[in-house]
Amino acid sequence: MLFCRGFSxxxxxxxKSLLGFILSRPTEPSQxxxxxxxxxxxxxxxCGGRKAFSWSLPSLLGIGRQIHHSSSVIEEQxxxxxxxxxxxxxxxxxxxxxxxxxxxxLASAAEYFFKVGVEGKRFRPTVLLLMAxxxxxxxxxxxxxxxxxxxxxxxxxRLQSIAEITEMIHVASLLHDDVLDDADKRRGxxxxxxxxxxxxxxxxxxxxxxxxxxxxxxxxxTEVVSLLATVVEHLVTGETMQMTTSSEQRCSMxxxxxxxxxxxxxxISNSCKAIALLAGQTAEVAMLAFEYGKNLGxxxxxxxxxxxxxxxxxxxxxxxxxxxxxxxxxAPILFAMEEFPQLHSVVYQGFDNPENIDIVLEYLGKSHGIxxxxxxxxxxxxxxxxxxxxxxxxxxxxxxxxxxxLVDLTQRVITRNK
Amino acid sequence: MARAAxxxxxxxxxxxxxxxxxxxxxxxxxxxxxxxxxxxxxxASFCRPFSSKAAVNDVIGMDFANTDSGVAVMEGKERxxxxxxxxxxxxxxASRLRSMVxxxxxxLASAAEYFFKIGVEGKRFRPTVLLLMAxxxxxxxxxxxxAGVGDTxxxxxxxCQQRIAEITEMIHVASLLHDDVLDDADKRRGxxxxxxxxxxxxxxxxxxxxxxxxxxxxxxxxxTEVVTLIATVVENLVTGETMQLTTASKQRFSMxxxxxxxxxxxxxxxxxxxxxxAILAGHTAEVAMLAFEYGKNLGxxxxxxxxxxxxxxxxxxxxxxxxxxxxxxxxxAPILFAMEEFPQLRAVVDQGFDNPANVDIALEYLGKSSGIxxxxxxxxxxxxxxxxxxxxxxxxxxxxxxxxxxxLVDLTQRVITRNK
Numbered sequence: 125m126l127f128c129r130g131f132s133x134x135x136x137x138x139x140k141s142l143l144g145f146i147l148s149r150p151t152e153p154s155q156x157x158x159x160x161x162x163x164x165x166x167x168x169x170x171c172g173g174r175k176a177f178s179w180s181l182p183s184l185l186g187i188g189r190q191i192h193h194s195s196s197v198i199e200e201q202x203x204x205x206x207x208x209x210x211x212x213x214x215x216x217x218x219x220x221x222x223x224x225x226x227x228x229x230l231a232s233a234a235e236y237f238f239k240v241g242v243e244g245k246r247f248r249p250t251v252l253l254l255m256a257x258x259x260x261x262x263x264x265x266x267x268x269x270x271x272x273x274x275x276x277x278x279x280x281x282r283l284q285s286i287a288e289i290t291e292m293i294h295v296a297s298l299l300h301d302d303v304l305d306d307a308d309k310r311r312g313x314x315x316x317x318x319x320x321x322x323x324x325x326x327x328x329x330x331x332x333x334x335x336x337x338x339x340x341x342x343x344x345x346t347e348v349v350s351l352l353a354t355v356v357e358h359l360v361t362g363e364t365m366q367m368t369t370s371s372e373q374r375c376s377m378x379x380x381x382x383x384x385x386x387x388x389x390x391x392i393s394n395s396c397k398a399i400a401l402l403a404g405q406t407a408e409v410a411m412l413a414f415e416y417g418k419n420l421g422x423x424x425x426x427x428x429x430x431x432x433x434x435x436x437x438x439x440x441x442x443x444x445x446x447x448x449x450x451x452x453x454x455a456p457i458l459f460a461m462e463e464f465p466q467l468h469s470v471v472y473q474g475f476d477n478p479e480n481i482d483i484v485l486e487y488l489g490k491s492h493g494i495x496x497x498x499x500x501x502x503x504x505x506x507x508x509x510x511x512x513x514x515x516x517x518x519x520x521x522x523x524x525x526x527x528x529x530l531v532d533l534t535q536r537v538i539t540r541n542k
Numbered sequence: 543m544a545r546a547a548x549x550x551x552x553x554x555x556x557x558x559x560x561x562x563x564x565x566x567x568x569x570x571x572x573x574x575x576x577x578x579x580x581x582x583x584x585x586a587s588f589c590r591p592f593s594s595k596a597a598v599n600d601v602i603g604m605d606f607a608n609t610d611s612g613v614a615v616m617e618g619k620e621r622x623x624x625x626x627x628x629x630x631x632x633x634x635x636a637s638r639l640r641s642m643v644x645x646x647x648x649x650l651a652s653a654a655e656y657f658f659k660i661g662v663e664g665k666r667f668r669p670t671v672l673l674l675m676a677x678x679x680x681x682x683x684x685x686x687x688x689a690g691v692g693d694t695x696x697x698x699x700x701x702c703q704q705r706i707a708e709i710t711e712m713i714h715v716a717s718l719l720h721d722d723v724l725d726d727a728d729k730r731r732g733x734x735x736x737x738x739x740x741x742x743x744x745x746x747x748x749x750x751x752x753x754x755x756x757x758x759x760x761x762x763x764x765x766t767e768v769v770t771l772i773a774t775v776v777e778n779l780v781t782g783e784t785m786q787l788t789t790a791s792k793q794r795f796s797m798x799x800x801x802x803x804x805x806x807x808x809x810x811x812x813x814x815x816x817x818x819x820a821i822l823a824g825h826t827a828e829v830a831m832l833a834f835e836y837g838k839n840l841g842x843x844x845x846x847x848x849x850x851x852x853x854x855x856x857x858x859x860x861x862x863x864x865x866x867x868x869x870x871x872x873x874x875a876p877i878l879f880a881m882e883e884f885p886q887l888r889a890v891v892d893q894g895f896d897n898p899a900n901v902d903i904a905l906e907y908l909g910k911s912s913g914i915x916x917x918x919x920x921x922x923x924x925x926x927x928x929x930x931x932x933x934x935x936x937x938x939x940x941x942x943x944x945x946x947x948x949x950l951v952d953l954t955q956r957v958i959t960r961n962k
Contacts (some may be wrong), residue, residue: 182782184575205886230784230787255931276806281936297750300743300746300747300750301743303723303742303743304742304743322723322742323723323724325758325785326720326723326724326742326746327720327724327780327787328721329746329750330780331780331784332774333750333753333780334773334776334777334779334780334781336778337757337776337777338773338774338776338777340757340769340773341769341770341772341773341774342770344766344769344770345764345766346761346762346763346764346765346769347761349757349760349761349769350757350758350761350762351758352752352757353754353755353758353761354758354762355703356750356751356754357751357754357755357758359746359750360748360750360751360754361647361650361751363747364647364649364744365647367743368647368648368649368650369648370879410756460658466681476624506872
């Protein structure tokens with residue numbers, strides 16, 4: 125749930141302002157500088173400019189390299205989403221066709237998250253399609269029609285299939301996660317809608333999972349089947365971890381990071397790896413793809429945690445605070461608890477009492493919790509970028525562009541404001 | 543002693559093999575044992591208690607001509623118990639299953655293993671069928687590559703086939719967990735349903751978890767055809783459940799629709815897993831199809847008798863059964879047949895069965911009609927098709943093979959002659 129909402133935040137501010145760059149297609153280095161300055165100032169603003177961030181250099185290196193490129197025809201920041209926009213429409217249409225069901229209520233439940241306008245920013249498919257290109261499996265040229273291109277087309281279709289399967293699994297998990305237990309308490313008193321809602325959610329989720337299974341089988345690659353089956357297991361495990369934490373576990377950073385990996389990062393990491401495997405890449409390259417996805421996912425979630433407190437400004441308390449109100453203890457609080465052990469007892473008590481929320485926010489403000497979380501997010505974002513940089517060299521323009529877009533995404537993930 | 547009896551039976555059978563119909567060797571014996579009422583719950587499934595005592599159900603087979611009446615002399619000696627043939631192997635599988643659903647998150651672990659614990663794992667009908675099928679197909683297949691080290695290959699094959707049985711059970715239990723959430727069921731297999739005990743959400747998550755573990759095990763077989771078959775099963779299960787949801791449409795009056803739904807919900811798992819067993823053993827497409835046909839017809843026969851028992855319970859008279867299908871508005875074969883004879887029944891069915899008076903009316907019509915009988919006949923037809931599929935398998939002199947095939951045929955009879 126959080127993830128789907130969160131990813132819709134990604135392509136807001138940065139995208140709009142950078143669109144101008146794409147349209148004007150400047151050729152002078154000065155424009156590149158502007159974009160770099162924009163990014164740098166954004167980072168400074170986000171971090172409150174409180175101290176010199178030496179760790180920000182690696183993140184800027186990717187952009188800094190642009191300035192030093194000799195041929196700087198298309199060096200400006202481009203929109204990663206636009207690179208794959210057309211293909212995304214294709215994938216979206218196929219998805220809608222795949223979840224058509226004959227029972228009307230089931231159909232509307234299953235396609236709920238795939239309808240135009242509510243399918244989110246399709247962050248995951250974007251990453252996967254970019255990864256596909258970055259690994260040198262580009263879209264075939266329409267002009268040449270040879271056997272080689274047919275194979276390429278087939279391979280590209282198979283990779284798109286991974287994107288579809290991933291979305292179906294993701295939405296299925298959303299539907300199942302939203303199944304509440306309230307139906308028990310309201311037995312005999314609750315409205316039929318409430319009960320039917322649960323049932324449809326379960327059935328629709330099963331429906332999507334079964335479609336994903338069939339599509340997976342059609343790829344005829346048992347290793348890929350394993351990877352994505354593992355994803356489902358992780359999603360379930362992560363959700364269960366979140367549902368059933370003991371007091372001790374809630375205060376553990378390690379437990380939290382494990383849960384975050386399961387709930388958020390596993391899907392991206394394993395599907396990136398699946399892309400690499402289907403594309404016939406080596407185990408090393410597949411692992412790099414995995415590392416990219418994993419670190420991207422972790423970085424995303426950590427910023428998500430921050431934004432839940434800070435909302436659209438750097439100050440505390442403007443965010444929705446939905447995590448803490450649901451009793452979910454996230455990274456900023458965990459960091460604050462390390463600084464202020466007295467916070468432990470407040471967290472133990474839980475947050476049914478709104479006063480506890482205020483106390484926690486107060487401690488949080490005094491602590492470096494927010495800042496340390498951002499730093500951790502940046503660390504993961506850099507790891508993700510480093511993974512891309514470690515991919516085997518290529519002179520192909522499309523490959524270079526896609527890789528840059530993937531690196532760009534790592535920055536967007538941590539610099540977004542909502 | 544048992545061996546001598548078995549050989550007697552086999553000799554008898556072999557002699558009759560030259561006759562026109564493979565079924566003419568069977569005689570009929572109808573039993574009138576009364577048993578405790580079936581504790582039916584919402585979804586009719588293989589979870590109903592399944593008698594494993596060889597001595598109780600004395601019927602060897604059914605004479606096609608005498609469906610309802612008559613008692614003929616039992617020719618063979620005591621029947622072998624299909625379940626006992628594979629009892630040891632079943633224990634191995636059960637242990638492996640319990641270890642396969644182990645996970646570190648305690649709540650998820652207890653939810654996932656809920657129905658694999660000793661005492662609540664059901665009669666394990668499906669694994670029994672699959673293990674018997676594995677032995678029944680244990681003929682030398684020329685295309686199989688020669689074993690590198692002694693008997694390693696056959697052992698590995700057996701393990702792979704056992705894995706199919708495990709996968710099948712996980713998928714089956716996963717579907718039960720979700721179905722109980724969908725049906726708001728309180729009980730399952732004599733204990734509280736998981737959703738009643740731990741809540742809907744954990745039941746849903748546990749079902750997903752079992753499904754993912756099943757997929758992992760499936761992938762480890764490294765056979766993409768088998769992966770496709772089992773993935774189809776998953777889709778069929780969901781489709782079947784969805785079809786059952788279409789209570790408002792005219793389709794639920796259609797026998798064809800009903801049979802399709804029954805295939806999806808019940809028979810597909812058996813048919814496709816039987817086929818997978820054959821494929822793993824490297825058999826031809828024809829043999830694989832025979833295995834498929836066996837599973838399919840066995841499943842259909844089972845469900846049809848299940849439908850009957852929901853009305854008749856433990857006696858031949860109407861209304862002693864749990865009537866849970868009709869109370870949930872699920873129209874099954876007996877009613878469908880009755881509606882063909884008495885079109886006025888349609889109006890009653892249209893009204894639905896929230897009003898218990900309608901249930902009584904429907905039962906009355908059913909009693910007047912030959913709905914029950916025709917359903918039993920249809921079940922018999924499918925049981926015979928299943929037996930015929932086994933009889934069409936490539937010949938073998940291997941004692942184990944013969945015994946397993948006998949057991950599989952025996953199962954087709956047990957399925958239709960059971961009283962609960």
